[in-house]
Amino acid sequence: MPPHPAPAPQPTPEPTDPLTAELVVDVAAAVTPAISPDGRLVAHGVVANGGKGGRPHGSIWVTAADGSTAPHRLTDGTARDLAPKWAPDSASLFFTSDREEQGTAQLQRIRLDGGEDIAEAEALTSWRGGICDHLPLFDGRTVALLAEDEPTAEDERREAECDDAKVWGRHLPPTRLRLLDLETGVLRTVDGLGDRHVVGLVQRPDGGPLAVLSWSTPELDPGVMTAELHVVDPHSASVHDLGPVGIEAQSPAWWHHDGVWHLAHLAVTPEHLVGGLAVIDTVPPASGPAVGHRDLTAGMSVSPSELVQVADGPPLALFADGLDTALYRLHPESLRFHQVSAAPGMLAGLTASRGGETVALLASTAYEPKNVHAGPTGGPLVRLSDTMPELRRIRWGVQERLHYQASDGVQLDGLLILPAGRSRDNGPFPLVTLVHGGPYYRYADEFALNAIDCGQWLATAGYAVFLPNPRGGSGHGHEFAAVVAGAVGGDEWTDILSGIDLLVAQGVADPERLGISGWSHGGFIAAWAAARTDRFKAAMMGAGISDWGMQAGTGDWGLLDAALGGSTGWEGPGPHVHDRHSPISYASGIRTPVLILHGEEDTNVPLGQAIHFHRALRHFGVEHELVVYPREGHGLDERAHQLDALRRIRAWYDRWL
Known part of the structure; x- marks a missing residue:
């Protein structure tokens, strides 16, 4: 096999510079x-x-x-x-x-x-x-x-006079x-x-x-x-x-x-x-x-x-x-x-x-x-x-490769980031599970550090971080990815739980101090976790889906999201398949505190998903916080918003874990 790229340096053994939110963002x-x-x-x-x-x-x-x-x-x-x-x-x-x-x-x-x-x-x-x-x-x-x-002269006239009605399909x-x-x-x-x-x-x-x-x-x-x-x-x-x-x-x-x-x-x-x-x-x-x-x-x-x-x-x-x-x-x-x-x-x-x-x-x-x-x-x-x-002047948490079996025997992989300066022998630790989006995406054994992929940001604050690659993602062929069609929150969810159970059994994760985060599809899984179990003491739902029927009808991906959720709202009076896969359907049982972050101009997963979940949590008296970022779409581009998200996420887990 030809040589790999030049080996990356190992984590700095002794701290030299603190990791600040500004350094992450800038x-x-x-x-x-x-x-x-x-x-x-x-x-x-x-x-x-x-x-x-x-x-x-x-x-x-x-x-x-x-x-x-x-x-x-x-x-x-x-x-x-x-x-x-x-x-x-x-x-x-x-x-x-x-x-x-x-x-x-x-x-x-x-x-x-x-x-x-x-x-x-x-x-x-x-x-x-x-x-x-x-x-x-x-x-x-x-x-x-x-x-x-x-733009034509007529386009410019209409814009100047706010004569700007949009005909859908031609807008x-x-x-x-x-x-x-x-x-x-x-x-x-x-x-x-x-x-x-x-x-x-x-x-x-x-x-x-x-x-x-x-x-x-x-x-x-x-x-x-x-x-x-x-x-x-x-x-x-x-x-x-x-x-x-x-x-x-x-x-x-x-x-x-x-x-x-x-x-x-x-x-x-x-x-x-x-x-x-x-x-x-x-x-x-x-x-x-x-x-x-x-x-x-x-x-x-x-x-x-x-x-x-x-x-x-x-x-x-x-x-x-x-x-x-x-x-x-x-x-x-x-x-x-x-x-x-x-x-x-x-x-x-x-x-x-x-x-x-x-x-x-x-x-x-x-x-x-x-x-x-x-x-x-x-x-x-x-x-x-x-x-x-x-x-390179930062002391990072050690990043380990994980290989484990799902409950039905399927081979899975993922990553574990230990708290910076700590080893497994120092555990158990508070554990935050970060679920990737997509779902057709993956965690590779790479360095990722930003307002959304913030594993090392949490590791430098004393948390262990689990990055799972459940079914539905890339890296293992078509059949592995196709399992989630019409069945989101099924095998992919139990795949994540299997990894968490392994880390608890190995003494890495404290079962009384578990958190879960995700953005986009990962935000859906975070909401799903809060809705389906009381194991997690805190969750962060970033630009996530709470209602798959609403997502099929209003999100950018439309029928492809319907293929994930399993149905659309226009198929009759219901019950619908997507209702079984929507966190909003189980909101009455949620006890986990939830931090909700969402871009105001998100069309991929519209803001209504966050507002819907927020109103349900408010109705049932669940501790939560809804934060909306003006001018942002499905991610966070503006510097001030990225800084706010990093600080807010860490503070949320500091409060509850």
Whole structure:
């Protein structure tokens, strides 16, 4: 097996600096690596707090892929400079920035001459609708852009006069495919896609057509269930429709074998609304819709998470494998993926040189935050960025891997973080269980520290923290993930209890001092725990679901949430399946104090879920607190809100545990 990325340092044995909420919130994070087509350079973004309005800002950096030079900052970080992508000749770098108008991204370009002197960024667009995404094409003269329509004079009049009634179904503007001529600055729209909402694209490596993914509407429901593939000629702008593809389709990738071009993409395993992602492949015909879509990952016990094309050969893919991540390559003869290398913890953001011989990505292990690494496809990888060196001065809790059995014998995994400076021999400890969202997500053996994934924040305050990977998540194949369909709060819940019982039996967890937290689907589980047992002395429900029927009717994901909850409210007078899976149905029995945190503008899990639960708890006299964050969606972006959440969560457990 090729070597792993450079080993992460172990926890600092003696404390040097205290962990403050400000340090958690203000650390800089490396994002979106992009390796140049010639494999020599790697660009990446760095996101940090402190921008205008307390929101994060971004800067663009570049360094040698072999680590021979230190990272060099190309932009000053006063705006949101993000999404670096290379020109095909590796001589210039494109990125998006809102430096001209806050909140409206435009395409920028920086030319590199191979030396230390870097030219100023030049603005390439002034599109009033803003640029959502971009792809430099292989001809070197064109950049494909995804952008909404510019507002018309009538749109501006209506906004100025508050004549802004929204007709549902037409209230969200679609993102259209547009082609920018770099020489003339002319931007033309590909009209053959009609009003479909474009969500992804990639160009065939020989400079041929674009593969384009689109939805019928920008709305998640039904958008993600109406995905179609198209082949677009970038010269004539002609469109060849390949027809429908899978739910949550993403990451199209061309590949070539025996004179035939294939087109693969990621999507939920066919014929399932809920389940693991799969790599789906087809051969685009010369005309008409594509047929013969094939699942290239059927039966695998690992879960594909990213798919990347290369010029000369089959695609590369990252696979979630339990607590770790592996890099795979498709074998063109067997049409099966074979492992190329593996790494402990989390790999993400895969990008490959044109020929696929060199890769760059983000890697994180137990005590090392995500940083950019690069090297040969088979390894070893060299760390190129070091955005958070100050974190090495903190004494962290020891992070252990857990492997255990569910009550029915299914093999499970997770993580345990011990209180900082303590060992198992010092137990039992107050234990907080942090449940991940999704549910199609996982905890990898990585370093995670933010207002939502706050395990080490609690560990430095004396708590043991359990991070379980119950059924419904990724990393163990499709069947493991599909179990929760129509049965949330079932096997996934008993999987979590089995882990807690193990930690109690081992003397790690004090059974009289148990807490539970989660965000999104994890927030649902936290509410479910309070509703189904009195074992927990405190709970934190972050942006969580209390009523699955309401969620199916009002949340962004609609029918996909109905597939999790088991039914919708419009199926008759009931009782409904979703009522059995909703914490609100059992509110009369809740005795656990509950802290409820929610973004006021959350459309994924609307604020009504929190208010509904709050009113039920108030009715039954349950100790609780509802905190609503203005301007926030499904997560927390503003610095002050992140600080408040960290302090409030810790104070809640200090009070009750």
